[in-house]
Amino acid sequence: GSAVLTSLSLLSAFKDKAEISVVDIGDPVVISGILFGAMLPFLFAALTMLSVQKAAGAIIIEVRRQFEEIEGLREGRPDAEADSDKCVAISTQSSVEEMILPGIYAILSPISVGLLIGPKCLTGMLGGAIASGMMLAIMMSNAGGAWDNSKKYIEIEGACGGKGTEIHKACVVGDTVGDPFKDTSGPALNILIKLMSMISLTLAPIIAGWADWQYWYYGLIPIGLALIGTVIVYFLYWKDVQDISAPISGGKDVEANKPEVAKPEKTA
Numbered sequence: 661g662s663a664v665l666t667s668l669s670l671l672s673a674f675k676d677k678a679e680i681s682v683v684d685i686g687d688p689v690v691i692s693g694i695l696f697g698a699m700l701p702f703l704f705a706a707l708t709m710l711s712v713q714k715a716a717g718a719i720i721i722e723v724r725r726q727f728e729e730i731e732g733l734r735e736g737r738p739d740a741e742a743d744s745d746k747c748v749a750i751s752t753q754s755s756v757e758e759m760i761l762p763g764i765y766a767i768l769s770p771i772s773v774g775l776l777i778g779p780k781c782l783t784g785m786l787g788g789a790i791a792s793g794m795m796l797a798i799m800m801s802n803a804g805g806a807w808d809n810s811k812k813y814i815e816i817e818g819a820c821g822g823k824g825t826e827i828h829k830a831c832v833v834g835d836t837v838g839d840p841f842k843d844t845s846g847p848a849l850n851i852l853i854k855l856m857s858m859i860s861l862t863l864a865p866i867i868a869g870w871a872d873w874q875y876w877y878y879g880l881i882p883i884g885l886a887l888i889g890t891v892i893v894y895f896l897y898w899k900d901v902q903d904i905s906a907p908i909s910g911g912k913d914v915e916a917n918k919p920e921v922a923k924p925e926k927t928a
Contacts (some may be wrong), residue, residue: 663850664794670857671786677864678779685784689777689872693784700769700785701793704762704852705800705845711758712840717902718750757897764889766852768882770860776879778872782860790853797849804842807834 675683683690727733732740774782811831813819820827 663797663854664790667786667790667853667857670854670861671783671790674786674857674861674864675783677861677868678783679868680779680783683780683783683787687780689781690784693773693777693781693786694788696773697785697788697790698792700765700789700856701796701849701852703765705796705849707762707765708758708845708848709840711754711762712844714758714902715751715754718754719747721902722746722750760897761890761893762848762852764886764893766855767859768886768889770856771863772879772882772886774860774863774867774879775882776873776876778870778874779864779867780872782863782867786857786860789856793849793853797846800841800846800849804838804840804846807831807838808842811835 675681685691685694726742726746730740730742733742770782770785773785811828811834814821814825814828814831815823822828
């Protein structure tokens with residue numbers, strides 16, 4: 661709510677600074693900006709959801725490694741101490757690394773549209789991003805909270821047969837999606853629409869009075885930076901796919917998961 665009001669105020673200030681009096685929604689340039697802006701919250705939400713998956717997967721692999729390598733940890737012996745600092749370090753590092761790509765898109769998208777096409781298209785982009793971002797954030801917050809509370813309702817109140825039932829298993833799966841919905845992607849959309857509005861307002865004096873496509877070649881610079889950043893982030897952080905079910909190398913899990921080799925039959 662507050663993010664939408666803030667973004668609308670910034671959008672109004674952007675119009676004044678960019679010397680835009682009327683925005684015609686029937687203008688192809690404006691409607692193109694609206695469609696592009698309406699897509700950005702979905703892209704941003706998808707990237708943050710994938711980031712949660714990657715960070716959680718890295719912690720799962722680390723926990724499995726500690727179970728295999730720290731003697732007595734699996735049995736719960738008091739002298740076996742888990743290395744919780746390592747899990748905290750993974751979470752902290754992932755929180756920084758995984759925000760690079762969404763941050764690049766959030767900052768460079770309004771700059772690219774404003775310089776490449778012009779202020780009218782950028783106004784449409786902000787309007788589309790605010791509208792779809794608000795609806796998507798509300799949906800994610802409510803849906804994620806409903807999934808999370810349904811699991812707690814079954815576990816605490818014993819509803820629908822309580823723990824161990826198929827309904828409980830389904831709610832656990834829903835809660836796995838619901839937590840990043842309500843705690844990560846939903847709140848992150850508030851930052852997205854406010855950040856893009858602030859960047860656009862900062863850019864407004866530069867592009868004030870520009871006609872459509874007047875200085876389009878300036879827009880190639882942020883687009884190129886976005887492409888370069890995407891390639892760098894992909895090869896640094898996104899290329900290697902984690903397999904949380906893979907056996908831990910060097911541990912007992914390897915021996916337990918070795919495939920059985922069929923012995924050749926003896927011939928008479």
